[in-house]
Amino acid sequence: MKNKGLVILLIVAVLGSFFVGYAVRPMVAPVADPGEGPGEVTQWIMQSGYAAGHPTFVRLQAWVEDIKKATNGRLVITLHPVTALMPQAEQFTAVSGGTLQVSLGHGAWWIGTNRAFALSDAQASGLTSEEMQFWLLNHGGLQKIQELYAAYNIHWLPGVDFPAEMFLWSKKPIRVPADLRGVKVRAAGLALDVFRRLGQEAFFMPGGEIVPSLMQGVIDAAEFTQLYGDIALGFHEAAKYVNVGSRATAMTVGLEFNKTAWDKLPPDMQAIVTNVTLAHFMYNDGHHRLLEKEGLVLAREKGVTIVEVSPELNNLFRSTWDNINDEEAAKDPRFAAIWNSLKEFRTSYRELARTMWPWE
Numbered sequence: 179m180k181n182k183g184l185v186i187l188l189i190v191a192v193l194g195s196f197f198v199g200y201a202v203r204p205m206v207a208p209v210a211d212p213g214e215g216p217g218e219v220t221q222w223i224m225q226s227g228y229a230a231g232h233p234t235f236v237r238l239q240a241w242v243e244d245i246k247k248a249t250n251g252r253l254v255i256t257l258h259p260v261t262a263l264m265p266q267a268e269q270f271t272a273v274s275g276g277t278l279q280v281s282l283g284h285g286a287w288w289i290g291t292n293r294a295f296a297l298s299d300a301q302a303s304g305l306t307s308e309e310m311q312f313w314l315l316n317h318g319g320l321q322k323i324q325e326l327y328a329a330y331n332i333h334w335l336p337g338v339d340f341p342a343e344m345f346l347w348s349k350k351p352i353r354v355p356a357d358l359r360g361v362k363v364r365a366a367g368l369a370l371d372v373f374r375r376l377g378q379e380a381f382f383m384p385g386g387e388i389v390p391s392l393m394q395g396v397i398d399a400a401e402f403t404q405l406y407g408d409i410a411l412g413f414h415e416a417a418k419y420v421n422v423g424s425r426a427t428a429m430t431v432g433l434e435f436n437k438t439a440w441d442k443l444p445p446d447m448q449a450i451v452t453n454v455t456l457a458h459f460m461y462n463d464g465h466h467r468l469l470e471k472e473g474l475v476l477a478r479e480k481g482v483t484i485v486e487v488s489p490e491l492n493n494l495f496r497s498t499w500d501n502i503n504d505e506e507a508a509k510d511p512r513f514a515a516i517w518n519s520l521k522e523f524r525t526s527y528r529e530l531a532r533t534m535w536p537w538e
Contacts, residue, residue: 219251219254221254222254222256222439223256223278224238224242224258224282225260225264225269225278226259226260227284227385227431229386232411233406233407234338234407241337241455242255242257248450248451249451252447255279255280261386266384267384269281270283275331276436276439280435280436281433282337282433282434283432283434284429284432285298285299285432286301286302286366286368289367293368293506293510294512297520299367299429299431300430301343301369301425303521304427304524305427305523305524311339311460312527313519314336319519320336332435332436332437333434333437333441334435335432335452336433336459337459338430338458338462339428339429339430339459341428342422342424342426342427342429343401343403343425344401344405345424346399346400346401347416347419348419349399349417349419351421351483351485352419354490354491358376360398361398362378362380363398363399363400364380364381364399364402365380365381365382366382368499368503368506369426369499370382372499376494385402389412393415401425404469404473405420406472414477414480418483419483420484423487424492433455503517
């Protein structure tokens with residue numbers, strides 16, 4: 179069954195290459211004959227931005243295994259959970275400098291280096307997971323993001339596609355803007371700027387520090403990932419309200435490769451890694467939606483109250499974020515190039531969708 183699954187995965191990836199467009203060429207390449215030995219083996223070290231208990235880490239384990247199979251053992255990646263080798267905050271520099279060959283991380287975590295990195299994550303533009311896939315693979319977005327990261331000796335590929343995050347976990351219901359008054363919030367990336375502009379004290383901290391900080395009263399509310407993953411990390415033990423809204427309509431987590439190491443791979447291995455990665459990227463959105471069904475059951479079993487955020491707060495958050503993006507674009511041409519592409523796509527695609535598929 180494992181061999182059958184691998185064959186299906188490779189077929190899907192190769193077929194997918196005909197649809198993803200110029201941004202990811204070359205896509206189709208020969209795969210090593212499984213009857214041959216692996217030959218020269220390349221060993222890479224990787225650290226995830228997520229703990230071993232998070233479902234994203236499980237998906238990474240599957241990705242690492244598929245890379246090994248698809249290359250017939252020529253590329254072996256040793257995966258470590260977050261903080262196993264270094265603090266999360268050091269992963270970007272480690273990949274750029276070659277201490278790590280691969281990292282899984284949010285562009286939002288690296289805005290201290292370049293604020294445009296936030297735009298590699300769908301939540302910064304308000305795109306859904308499907309829209310972000312379309313922009314990256316069919317609208318030239320991947321090329322723009324890769325050019326941004328390449329300046330830091332990093333080759334970027336979209337690693338994990340998620341549905342919407344929770345608006346916030348909190349100790350009280352948050353429905354309207356007034357409910358945020360006096361609330362100390364953990365957030366990441368440009369969302370920090372949004373919360374601060376709305377009047378909150380907002381802080382960044384790594385995922386492993388969030389639950390203890392909620393329990394100790396250091397913060398009153400926090401955003402992190404999706405319902406199932408947050409429950410797996412114990413968020414429900416520290417906050418009994420999960421507020422759902424469009425703060426982050428989707429989440430795109432990148433696989434960051436040391437570009438020097440990437441460029442040393444032969445072209446066929448680069449194509450294989452790209453194919454397998456994009457196949458996992460497109461699969462992961464549906465996978466995580468299924469997990470959210472389980473997460474909803476778990477949340478109710480554990481006494482978590484689901485609170486729907488009002489359209490007023492959703493719209494205020496989005497418009498404030500768009501304004502911040504416009505301000506950043508006015509200061510940085512690279513930010514502007516990516517943000518303007520995202521905005522144009524968001525407008526044109528949604529107009530198309532409303533006209534052609536109004537029932538959706």
